[in-house]
Amino acid sequence: MGIQEQYRSEAAALLSSGEVKLVIGFGAGSTADRRRPLFARTPEEAQKFVLDAACIANLSTYLVAEGLLSDGKKVGVFLKPDGIRSVNILISEAQLKPEQVVILGYAIESGKDVAALEGRNISDFSIGEKIRKLTPPPHVIEAAEKIEAMSAEERFEYWKEEFSKCIKCYACRQVCPMCYCRRCIVDVNQPQWVSTSSHTLGNFEWNLVRAFHLAGRCASCGACDRACPVNIPLRLVNYRMGKEVRSAFDYVAGENSDQKPVLASFKQDDPETFIL
């Protein structure tokens, strides 16, 4: 039995036993190489789940939908290691209760094979060590290094160019599991900190605010990158922020669910390079 069949029947069992009220997984997409999220509430619906190497989205983002978990019931969800990482961050930020999430874990190996991950509860996945060793895909590193090699002026020009494409659709925000605020800072209009129009200044404001809000919180799932309709390489911004946080505070987001938010906690050996 392949993993797809195995997880179909496990999801069906979870639903029929009433352990979970919903399983979030993948279904067929609009084209052969695409998958779209599928929300199964009955064992029958669970038979439609698809699990293959095209299932790359981070479904943890649906867990923080308003009201989904407020009844205290459990939800099952298909997650890759980056999604498990997101769940760790969400738990540490009190957005999820660990006992409400049943994880159907899987990993995509060498871009094609799908393997099951042992465990169902978030505490079963001791992924801390693995995350530390985990490197982003080579093309991300390559692109990041190219930008890091630029002079400050070149880099500014590069991002100005990239951000100029932004149409402020906020798809990056919508798809990101970490953007769970019910009112985003860009929607504050008394006063209007971030300007709404998509000119250079407003685009910089938005994208930099988002980068800072994700510093030490990004699980590197790349959802923002894929969601962006104008192809701004957003994950490079977050990759760089993650690198900064790691070198300054030896902190990797989502290693476990007990982490304190890195930018809101203080350790005696924190570097104080900002103090002149």
Add this chain to the structure above:
Amino acid sequence: MAKIGVFVCHCGENIASKVDTGNLVKALSDHPGVEICNEYKYFCSDPGQETVKRAIRENNLTGVVVAACSPRMHETTFRKACAEAGLNPYMLELANIREQCSWVHSDKDQATEKAIEITRSLVEKVKRNNELKPISVPVTRRALVIGGGIAGIQAALDIAGAGREVILVEREPSIGGHMSQLSETFPTLDCSQCILTPRMVEAIQHPNIKVLTYSEVEEVDGYIGNFKVKVRKKARYVDMDKCTGCGDCIQKCPVKKIPSEFECGLGNRTAIYTPFAQAVPNVPVIDKNRCTYFKNGKCKICQKTCQIENCIDFEMQDTYEEFEIGAIVVATGFQIQDTTLYGEYGYGKYKDVITGLSFERLASASGPTAGKILRPSDGKEPETVVFIQCAGSRDPSKGVKYCSKICCMYTAKHAMLYAHKHHDGNSKIFYMDIRAAGKGYDEFTRRAIEEDEAEYLRGRVSKVFEENGKLVVRGVDTLLGKPVEVKADMVVLATAIVPQPDAKEFAKKIGIGYDEYGFYNEAHLKLRPVETATAGIYLCGACQSPKDIPDSVAQASATAAKVLGLFSREQLEREPVVAAVGESTCAGCWGCVSACPYNAIEQKEIRDRNGNLVKEVASVNPGLCQGCGTCVTFCRSNSIDLAGFTEKQIFAEVMAL
């Protein structure tokens, strides 16, 4: 409708020489919402304040901007003036056109333009100010003094003498600090212990002072008037209440060859020990790392010797005690710099190269040689002693940049004591400058030179090495412009005074600032020298900077005056600048809870009318909030606002620029 009064101060020529105040008044008069705009030479003067008050009354002003100096200077003055004229004092803003404008710019046109911008932005802010009321909080009238050296003892005695409770915490087994190690003290040459021990006894016997020795401050929470302090009382393994201080256990302890810290390694102590004979309290402690029982599980000779049942208890554990504290005096003292920095002086290599502190022990009547100045290597009387001043101080390349302040004086004293004890001895002192400012100080050093024949050589020493049983000190006499070589029997290094090794860590623990070395920062070097930037925490002694005994004592009494001033009130009025959470948008991530340095943010449940939990949100306790704004900057959904510095105010300020 806003009716704002703008008052432009000349501050004599301080502002008027660089800012065209006429133009400033003209520009502001036309600004929307400005009802009246005046200029005057000194608005902080009585007539100046009267002008402001009159303007408020006559024009029914809703807000006031005084364009003058920093709010740190005169905010209180003008708030009071506003209140007297019937305007809420928080409807005042100071536009700082002095420190942030006229003092730092040379071009008058540009400075004027900047002053206009600054003032305008404050007008825009004050339009959005809300009337606020000060918050009153109770004051716990109990002080914590950290460090039981002379500074801490003095502060404790002064506070206790005024009838307030004091907790005096000392991490060593005895109070007394470095002063108890000294021989005679400059400039009067009275015996250090003779003048110190009465104070130590007074402190421990004082009904208002609770002395906790062998204890350390673990945690400090809270704020001025309302600190919560956790103290760790380290296990002494000897019951403080039962021990009579007979010393039998010390006599019988088989581990006798431990270099005594108190004697700078010139004498030995046992594993169960009191650091010195007059220790207060006179209760020994067991050095767990050296005790045979703790190492091998066998011995307990001290326990068998002790005639009191259960007095020595090897099972004793560290205990913790918590105190409610109103004010904290930090008097944690200093250490001397590691001498290994100066390998060329041979410290550690040659036994007769010693530090000034070791010399104190040699010269002390209670020291390992009973006051005879003898060479540590062979116990012989040295015929020539070389003193090297600034062995670490004023040496930016290897040591520390600053002057350790006390070395000129104690070196003169050392030379003097040596001359008094060895009439034929020669003392030679290498120095950079003789710094002897203080009452009776210069006379003292002159006396060392003129009466006690100390030979001062102005210059640095490059090397100390041994040759034919003598220590050869090679240096330069810069006044003669010649190299010199002195054959000495003993070399004394005036090592630099440095902060305690854990000073920075401790500062972070209790929340005070420190400088590049780890000396604690005062709030203002001249005007608030014993306060820290953290309200309710005060400083005295050498933890702030190198200091001699007179300065430490004076500063200790100054902190006591500050503490008693605070304790003279039952209630403390606090600025109403506190944060508040917008509950509708709070996402409940608790980032603010962990970011808050004052533990002022709690979790609060929001329930609907049927009692069902809707969500949990952050909630600020205004009694604990210090208005630092850390939570505001952290909050991603922008759900926290700070009274007096609301988002709307700040935004209006920025947009007015």
